[in-house]
Amino acid sequence: MFSDLRQTLQTLCAVDEPLVRQTRPVSGYLQVAAQVRQLHLQARAAGRRVPLLLFEQVDDSPAEILFNLLADEERLMRLCRRPSGQLLADNLRASGQSWQAFSRDLATRPLETASGCSAALAGYSSATSLAVLPQLHYWPQDSGPYLSLACLYCPLAPHDDQLNGGVYRLRQLDDQHLSLHLNPGSQTARCLERYNRAGQPMPVTICWGTAPAQLLAAVFPLAEGGGTLALAQWLTGAAPRLLKLPGGMRVPADSEVIISGWVDGRRHIDEGRFANHSGFYVAGGSCPLITIDQVWLRPRPLLPATLVGPPPTENQHLGRFLWRHLGVLLANELPFVCQLDCPAELAFHAAVVVQVRAPGKPRQWHEMKQQLLQHPLLQRARILVLVGEETACERPTEVLWRLAQQLPTAVQSQAGRLLCDAVAWRYQGRCLVCDSELLCHETGMAGAGR
Incomplete structure (x- = not known):
């Protein structure tokens, strides 16, 4: 990993991380934030990564201000990689x-x-x-x-x-x-x-x-x-x-x-x-x-900074990154847990999706679910969605879309948070429509439509 922030910026630029330099003087009163916000909105509209943004002159301060250091998962993964890889x-x-x-x-x-x-x-x-x-x-x-x-x-x-x-x-x-x-x-x-x-x-x-x-x-x-x-x-x-x-x-x-x-x-x-x-x-x-x-x-x-507010923001990517890695520690303790994820937009509001290996019998699942609900790590979650392996946990917005189709009957209020147990649906004879069931039959698009 990097020994200091200056070396970090130099190394990221050397591996072609996108960087925008603002060389003109700008005001720290709203103008810096407006330019950061505009860059995030443009990146989202274009479907591209948010570049690093370096302000070289803010008012009469001697400092340079760096935004978006933590603005996407690829950059965060690079920052956390040890020298051994x-x-x-x-x-x-x-x-x-x-x-x-x-x-x-x-x-x-x-x-x-x-x-x-x-x-x-x-x-x-x-x-x-x-x-x-x-x-x-x-x-x-x-x-x-x-x-x-x-x-x-x-x-x-x-x-x-x-x-x-x-x-x-x-x-x-x-x-x-x-x-x-x-x-x-x-x-x-x-x-x-x-x-x-x-x-x-x-x-x-x-x-x-x-x-x-x-x-x-x-x-x-x-x-x-x-x-x-x-x-x-x-x-x-x-x-x-x-x-x-x-x-x-x-x-x-x-x-x-x-x-x-x-x-x-x-x-x-x-x-x-x-x-x-x-x-x-x-x-x-x-x-x-x-x-x-x-x-x-x-x-x-050289000072890092971040703009807090509604999405898109740098903080939402950091929040999702943290939840996904906390999920690794949870899986170490509870082997039936596959992974944790959450929509980046809801990361700081702790809308967490837990993917599990569901057992064959509902009583076994009830015991597993209680372990999850009582775990101190998941006490932070305000919205907790439990899904089986057939659900693409890495696309949590899709999971929440499925949840929305079942409102209000699929959601319970439990200890001050919203709980959706989609795993229990399988024991009730309900079955999710999953891409994986269909796409495994795709053998190429040649001749499609003939």
């Missing part, structure tokens, strides 16, 4: 571990540090204000500019050296403060609770422009206690390079921008409105406040 899915399958066991293993795995890693911030300039960063305001009714695709790290607990990492919504409030949007029950929310109980502010470090392995590790869902930095090490097959900041926290080296600060759990602020994956503006509500202590940045930082 092994694919992420193959490595997960070879581990033989369940999702929980995989997370526990990462949490207990000793973190190695690459030799020659400097404890100093050589090559960085420093500032005490967020004003040195680009101000990216994405949608007209957003309450302010946001940092996107920036990895936030914090200790798991006071006096604990192990770090938790994640990608969260960070709104720039002013030159010294960010709001931190945390979902209830998230790993970082639990870390903050531990600091609150200890009566201490929680130190945080935000790394913007990290190597792809660090970014993917930060967004990959792990069970409680899973080690984000250890996952990045597992993804690359190599020890990470870490920097030791003033104060002692170790963070990924080669980050383009590093922001250090702290969160006082007693101080909250209203985040305001935000254009969400749902296609609606949502009220962020009360959020913890990050106070900035120091900002370090490279001379001309």
